[in-house]
Amino acid sequence: MSIAHDGRPWGGLMAHKAKEKPLDTVPPGMVQRFKDAFVPSYRVPFAIQSPKQQQKRSWFTETKPGRYLTDSKIEAHLAGRYYIGPVASTYTRSVCVDLDRGRHWRSLDKRTRQVLDVFPQATPLIFSTPRHGRHLHFMLDGPVWATSAAEYATDQLGAAGLNLAAGQIEVYPAGNKALRAPLGRDCYLLDADTFDPVHPLHSENLHTLDALLERQQYDLLDIPGTYRPKETPAGASRRLVRVDPNQASEFMLEVDQLLRDGLTGPGQRNDAFLKLSWVMHVIWGFDGDRTVQELWAWIQGHHNGQSQDYNRDPQTVYRKCQQVVQYFDWGKVGGHKATNPPPTADDLIQRYVDQTLLDDRSRAFLARLLRYARQRGQETLDGCIEVQIPSRTMKSYDWEYGPILRDLIEDGHVQKSGQFSTHLKRCRTYRFKNIPPVE
Numbered sequence: 001m002s003i004a005h006d007g008r009p010w011g012g013l014m015a016h017k018a019k020e021k022p023l024d025t026v027p028p029g030m031v032q033r034f035k036d037a038f039v040p041s042y043r044v045p046f047a048i049q050s051p052k053q054q055q056k057r058s059w060f061t062e063t064k065p066g067r068y069l070t071d072s073k074i075e076a077h078l079a080g081r082y083y084i085g086p087v088a089s090t091y092t093r094s095v096c097v098d099l100d101r102g103r104h105w106r107s108l109d110k111r112t113r114q115v116l117d118v119f120p121q122a123t124p125l126i127f128s129t130p131r132h133g134r135h136l137h138f139m140l141d142g143p144v145w146a147t148s149a150a151e152y153a154t155d156q157l158g159a160a161g162l163n164l165a166a167g168q169i170e171v172y173p174a175g176n177k178a179l180r181a182p183l184g185r186d187c188y189l190l191d192a193d194t195f196d197p198v199h200p201l202h203s204e205n206l207h208t209l210d211a212l213l214e215r216q217q218y219d220l221l222d223i224p225g226t227y228r229p230k231e232t233p234a235g236a237s238r239r240l241v242r243v244d245p246n247q248a249s250e251f252m253l254e255v256d257q258l259l260r261d262g263l264t265g266p267g268q269r270n271d272a273f274l275k276l277s278w279v280m281h282v283i284w285g286f287d288g289d290r291t292v293q294e295l296w297a298w299i300q301g302h303h304n305g306q307s308q309d310y311n312r313d314p315q316t317v318y319r320k321c322q323q324v325v326q327y328f329d330w331g332k333v334g335g336h337k338a339t340n341p342p343p344t345a346d347d348l349i350q351r352y353v354d355q356t357l358l359d360d361r362s363r364a365f366l367a368r369l370l371r372y373a374r375q376r377g378q379e380t381l382d383g384c385i386e387v388q389i390p391s392r393t394m395k396s397y398d399w400e401y402g403p404i405l406r407d408l409i410e411d412g413h414v415q416k417s418g419q420f421s422t423h424l425k426r427c428r429t430y431r432f433k434n435i436p437p438v439e
Contacts, residue, residue, distance in 0.1 A: 262302025
């Protein structure tokens with residue numbers, strides 16, 4: 001190969017002189033799906049990096065109030081115009097293990113497999129970075145406080161002897177540090193077995209990832225409810241409310257939006273405090289002091305410039321936190337609870353499996369499959385539900401699921417449908433005949 005005078009291959013020199021390569025077309029609807037999965041916050045701070053800055057390993061960090069990580073910026077990132085780096089300072093929907101290539105490039109595959117072994121219950125979505133490192137995104141089953149998610153992953157890695165080290169293994173979220181979003185320019189979706197790109201064309205990687213996101217065809221890492229970080233700073237140690245839009249009450253949908261997006265207009269702060277105070281007292285079980293701390297942490301990160309009181313004097317708003325908690329009326333709590341609540345989808349599924357002649361282990365496994373199918377499957381014309389279930393998800397339900405699944409298929413509770421159908425060859429489609437309806 002001929003070498004340019006500055007030490008680069010001639011091909012690289014010509015590519016450098018070609019100022020812009022053709023941009024990829026982003027699939028319709030992908031921006032929203034991508035944002036839901038990988039952009040936990042659209043507010044400052046966030047980072048932007050041009051291809052030229054990438055060569056110099058420098059970023060521009062936007063901190064000016066009133067600037068947002070807009071859909072157009074996300075689309076430009078996916079199209080390859082520049083890179084974006086969101087910051088998950090409050091909550092996240094994934095935990096990312098960042099493996100740099102650098103001078104430790106010979107151990108990259110080994111480190112990747114070591115990380116995968118730490119979390120056998122869930123295969124991550126793996127992406128390459130411009131400098132040939134890897135980001136392993138373990139998707140979570142709902143929004144989780146960023147500090148809690150990061151500490152859980154760090155603890156699990158440490159227990160396996162994999163300690164964090166800059167330039168080798170890092171975990172995100174990491175405070176106010178930005179993380180390069182997946183699939184920017186010269187970044188690819190990697191096969192979880194071979195670590196090769198799923199396709200040499202970046203545009204095909206976009207379509208493959210979009211299909212996975214649209215069908216929610218990826219494993220979920222479940223942080224156990226019994227896990228607690230070693231330290232529990234305000235606003236950082238409690239799972240966010242996760243609600244199903246098809247089943248949740250209007251009140252819980254409003255709470256979920258407040259936790260996710262914060263204030264979206266003037267005059268909302270007092271009502272938000274009342275709703276969040278109720279959730280923190282009644283659902284989360286916080287005492288008064290803790291509720292004050294959590295409300296204060298929330299408004300600091302989620303006022304979005306919309307609270308005139310906070311803009312004028314933040315300490316006035318802190319006193320409002322104290323007043324809301326001081327005058328919380330436990331006598332009105334019962335009014336939020338139905339005397340005879342209607343059965344939930346989980347209740348109906350449990351009733352269904354309890355009526356079968358299966359043993360306890362098989363009933364528990366079938367119940368989890370049915371819940372997964374209800375959340376992620378698609379209804380067929382004959383009233384059944386079809387869903388693609390990764391094998392690692394099956395293993396997370398029962399490590400030796402094979403014989404149980406075969407028995408369920410033989411008994412007619414589950415049917416196989418079609419062949420392996422994803423580009424990553426990780427999922428098979430299953431069909432369930434008797435999903436109980438939600439009354």
